[in-house]
Amino acid sequence: MNPATDITTETEHITVLLPAGRLPLAIMDEVHQLTVRYGLEVYLTTLQNLRLLNVPKTATTEIRARLAALGAEFKAPGRFPIPRACVGGPHCNLGLIDTKAVSARILARFADRGHTKAKLKLALSGCILSCSGTRTSDIGIVATRNGYDVYAGGKGGPAPKIGRRIKKEVTEAEMLAAIETLIDFHDRKTGTKQRMAKLLGDPDFPFAEV
Ligand code: SF4
Numbered sequence: 001m002n003p004a005t006d007i008t009t010e011t012e013h014i015t016v017l018l019p020a021g022r023l024p025l026a027i028m029d030e031v032h033q034l035t036v037r038y039g040l041e042v043y044l045t046t047l048q049n050l051r052l053l054n055v056p057k058t059a060t061t062e063i064r065a066r067l068a069a070l071g072a073e074f075k076a077p078g079r080f081p082i083p084r085a086c087v088g089g090p091h092c093n094l095g096l097i098d099t100k101a102v103s104a105r106i107l108a109r110f111a112d113r114g115h116t117k118a119k120l121k122l123a124l125s126g127c128i129l130s131c132s133g134t135r136t137s138d139i140g141i142v143a144t145r146n147g148y149d150v151y152a153g154g155k156g157g158p159a160p161k162i163g164r165r166i167k168k169e170v171t172e173a174e175m176l177a178a179i180e181t182l183i184d185f186h187d188r189k190t191g192t193k194q195r196m197a198k199l200l201g202d203p204d205f206p207f208a209e210v
Contacts, residue, residue: 010056011056012057015050016051016052017075017082020083020085020099021085027071031050040052040055087099103124106122120195124141126143130142135163138163138197139163140152147171147174150165155196165210
């Protein structure tokens with residue numbers, strides 16, 4: 001049998017979501033045990049999640065169940081995107097907000113959303129240096145000294161784009177409302193998947209540049 005074929009047909013990967021890039025110790029401990037037992041690799045993704053590579057398909061159900069029992073949640077189609085967050089305050093001396101706490105409040109606000117269409121990414125940074133790529137994400141939230149700036153339509157990839165600032169120095173409630181408007185708009189205008197950048201030129205785009 002072709003070894004390459006063997007790898008793709010006999011193994012897969014599992015992505016464990018890590019809000020604000022935090023890895024709970026119980027999950028870390030279990031991942032360590034599973035990695036040793038099954039000869040897995042651990043990859044830390046660019047979206048700050050933890051991906052187990054080379055998972056034998058015969059073990060997927062058991063591995064997911066063991067991690068789920070510890071509270072792990074997994075990447076899946078339609079899930080509201082977890083913001084990629086810089087470490088923020090109080091761990092970075094430039095941090096103006098506790099990014100972990102703000103990320104949790106964003107997730108709590110949108111946790112019950114039924115389905116978010118694919119390709120939408122969120123990023124959150126604790127100051128204007130944007131270490132988490134807030135200006136190159138579909139929705140970027142940047143803490144400033146006077147409130148939040150919100151960016152839309154940034155992207156990386158082969159044709160990178162800087163997001164358009166659509167809210168300047170707003171309150172957290174206004175920031176959350178802007179996220180909701182953007183996601184609702186993306187949902188209305190998207191079939192199955194689309195980057196927000198493609199929607200900036202839509203005549204119905206709900207925000208002007210500020
Ligand atoms: S964006 Fe600002 S607060 Fe966040 S890690 Fe970078 S310098 Fe620190």
